[in-house]
Amino acid sequence: xxxxxxxxxxxxxxALMGEFKADPxxxxxxxxxxxxxxxxxxxxxxxxxxxxxxxxxxxxxTKSYAGLAGExxxxxxxxxxxxxDLYKPETTxxxxxxxxxxxxRQALELARMANPDLRVFxxxxxxxxxxxxxxxxxxxxxxxxxxDAATRGVDFDGLKADISAAKKGDVVLLxxxxxxxxxxxxxxxxxxxxxxxxxxxxxxPLIDLAYQGFGDGLEEDAAGTRLIAARxxxxxxxxxxxxNFGIYxxxxxxxxxxxxxxxxxxxxxxxxxxxxxxxxxxxPFHGAKIVATILTDDALRADWMAELxxxxxxxxxxxxxxxxxxxxxxxxxxxxxxxSHRGMFSRLGATPEQVAKVKEEFAIYMVGDSRINIAGLNxxxxxxxxxxxxxxxx
Ligand code: PLP
Ligand code: TYF
Numbered sequence: 001x002x003x004x005x006x007x008x009x010x011x012x013x014x015a016l017m018g019e020f021k022a023d024p025x026x027x028x029x030x031x032x033x034x035x036x037x038x039x040x041x042x043x044x045x046x047x048x049x050x051x052x053x054x055x056x057x058x059x060x061x062t063k064s065y066a067g068l069a070g071e072x073x074x075x076x077x078x079x080x081x082x083x084x085d086l087y088k089p090e091t092t093x094x095x096x097x098x099x100x101x102x103x104x105r106q107a108l109e110l111a112r113m114a115n116p117d118l119r120v121f122x123x124x125x126x127x128x129x130x131x132x133x134x135x136x137x138x139x140x141x142x143x144x145x146x147x148d149a150a151t152r153g154v155d156f157d158g159l160k161a162d163i164s165a166a167k168k169g170d171v172v173l174l175x176x177x178x179x180x181x182x183x184x185x186x187x188x189x190x191x192x193x194x195x196x197x198x199x200x201x202x203x204x205p206l207i208d209l210a211y212q213g214f215g216d217g218l219e220e221d222a223a224g225t226r227l228i229a230a231r232x233x234x235x236x237x238x239x240x241x242x243x244n245f246g247i248y249x250x251x252x253x254x255x256x257x258x259x260x261x262x263x264x265x266x267x268x269x270x271x272x273x274x275x276x277x278x279x280x281x282x283x284p285f286h287g288a289k290i291v292a293t294i295l296t297d298d299a300l301r302a303d304w305m306a307e308l309x310x311x312x313x314x315x316x317x318x319x320x321x322x323x324x325x326x327x328x329x330x331x332x333x334x335x336x337x338x339x340s341h342r343g344m345f346s347r348l349g350a351t352p353e354q355v356a357k358v359k360e361e362f363a364i365y366m367v368g369d370s371r372i373n374i375a376g377l378n379x380x381x382x383x384x385x386x387x388x389x390x391x392x393x394x
Contacts, residue, residue, distance in 0.1 A: 012128065013367055020365045028363035029381050031372040034180065034344050036243060036311060039378040046246045048304035052293035056286075066285050069273040070096020070254065074288040077295035078254045082209060082222055082239055086229050093257040093268035095276060096283040100210045100240025103255040105133055106275045107206050107236045110257065111171050112139060113271055121163055121172040121203070123147075125347075125369060127180045130173060130208070142166075147182045152337035152349050154184045160197060168202030171236070174228075177221035178211035178343020181371035185215065185342055191224040195231040205232055210240040213308045214315065215342035218244075233260045241291050243344070244308055250287030315344065318377045325386035335389075347371050354392040362388040370394075 016032040035043050069075070075094035079087040097103040112118045118139055122130055123146035134141045142165070145158025166172050174194070179185050186194065198205055207225050215221045229235050234257070241252040255272065259265040276283055294300045319339050326335035338346050350358070350370035358364045364385055366372045377385060 011132075016365055016367060023363060023365075025363040027384075029365065029376065029384065031364060031366045031374075031376040031385070034243070034373055035248060036246060036315075036344065036375045037373075038314075041376075041378075043248075044246065046304060046307050048294045048300045048307065049245060049247060049290055051300055051303070052290045052297075055293060056289060065282050067096070068276055068282055069094065069269065070283055070288055071285075071292065073296060074292040075254065077292050078239060078241075079256060081218070081295060082212065082237060082256065083226060083229055084219070084222065086226055088258075090262055091259045091265045093259065093265050093272055095255040095257075095269075095272040096288050097238075097253045097255055097276070098280065098283060099242055099251040100208065100238055100253040101129060101133075102251070102279075102283070103238035103240070103253040104130065104206075104208060106255050106272060106279070107238050107257075108133065108137060108139060108171075109275050110255075110268070110271055111204065111206070111236065112137070113275075115169045117169065119166075119170045120206070121166050121170060123159075123173070123175065123179070125181055126173070126175070127208070127210075142170075144172075146179075147184060147347065149349055152182070152184060152347065153340075154186060154190070156186070156190055156193075160193060163194070163203070164197055164201065166197075166201045166203035170201075170203045171206045172198065172203050173206045173208060174224075176207045176209035176212065176225045176237075177215045178345070180210065180343070181345050181347055181367065181369055183341030183343055183346040184337075186224060188223055188227065191227045195228055198228070198232050204234050204236065206236040206238065208238050211243050211343045212239070213244040214312055214344060217312065218305065218308070229258055234258060234264075241287060245287075245291055245294070245304070247287045247290060250290065251284045252287030252291060254288075315374050318374050318382065319346070321379070322374075322377065322382050322386060325382055326389065329386050329390045344373050344375055345371050346374060348389065348394055350389070350392065350394040354394050357392045358388045361391075364388050 013033050020030045037043050097106055119142055120134055121142045121144050124143040144162035145155045148155040163172050205228050212221045237256040239254050242248040257268040294304045323336055323339035348370040355370050
């Protein structure tokens with residue numbers, strides 16, 4: 001039976017990780033997978049996470065099963081972190097999931113249970129796993145224009161025209177902040193225009209929030225999501241704790257379904273718990289407990305926020321330094337977009353041949369679409385990357 005399986009194309013980003021590891025060259029630079037790294041190239045455990053784990057080790061007395069939809073303290077803490085004062089537990093269904101990926105998958109399953117003819121509008125480009133999951137599920141994908149190759153900003157006219165074709169029953173997938181892979185984001189005014197189109201079309205937004213705190217700040221990065229939540233009756237939010245808590249391998253995420261009334265919330269909550277049961281029964285506990293412990297303790301929360309802010313500012317500094325270096329080397333302002341992008345990533349707009357040249361000649365690894373992970377840089381490697389970009393003819 002298993003011999004009938006067809007080979008699957010590997011995830012290009014994960015494959016690049018393997019290629020980088022196998023490269024024997026000294027001084028190679030990894031700007032591939034979206035994992036935060038400090039100046040030494042290490043992905044640290046955040047202080048508050050270690051403190052929460054110590055506390056858990058001292059106080060936990062059982063490893064018995066916990067909630068099928070996750071623990072209420074995690075659901076509520078995430079609801080407040082994402083939505084602030086707009087969080088209404090009585091009309092918000094919440095589900096602990098296996099990372100942000102699990103939240104996206106369960107959101108799509110939920111939407112398809114509600115509408116078997118579901119179509120999903122996704123930005124072109126988007127995180128490749130979005131499209132991969134939808135193709136695997138057999139859910140039709142409709143691309144909307146997003147990236148303006150000339151400015152490396154958002155093609156907002158294209159976006160508006162394309163999502164206007166959505167209908168009631170369709171889902172429009174939006175990146176809440178720090179767009180992956182481009183780094184180009186909507187302004188709050190643009191979010192308001194998107195909300196107007198969603199109101200007019202009746203389509204349901206699904207917001208993928210995987211980098212809250214990595215762009216302009218915890219509150220700022222949630223502003224678009226909150227604007228949508230305030231105006232659109234039903235909203236799905238798939239949040240990841242992998243990046244902002246640095247707990248990638250703990251597989252911690254959460255799906256929120258914002259409803260208009262309690263009866264609908266109860267239906268959604270039941271369907272969401274059912275989806276967990278059909279997939280893996282109970283979601284991972286450990287990472288969700290870390291997050292809940294941090295968010296509900298004033299001291300741990302303050303320390304987490306301070307460390308997250310330092311991480312965010314560090315990435316912003318690297319952006320500004322890279323943009324300045326490119327300005328000097330190119331004698332032009334055409335790379336200034338690097339400084340206006342936000343989050344871990346920037347799409348440079350290089351051709352696949354230029355990306356290959358940078359890898360072969362400079363041992364610098366970026367994703368094939370010319371996405372770089374800003375956190376993979378440091379003071380010493382910024383000039384090396386800038387020179388490679390110019391020499392490759394970008
Ligand atoms: N969404 C986007 C845009 C991402 O970049 C990622 C990856 O980190 C995720 C969702 C899911 O992250 P995870 O499943 O590791 O929590
Ligand atoms: O885009 C990235 O690099 C991160 C990490 O299948 C990632 O989101 C990449 C691929 C994947 C899962 C996570």
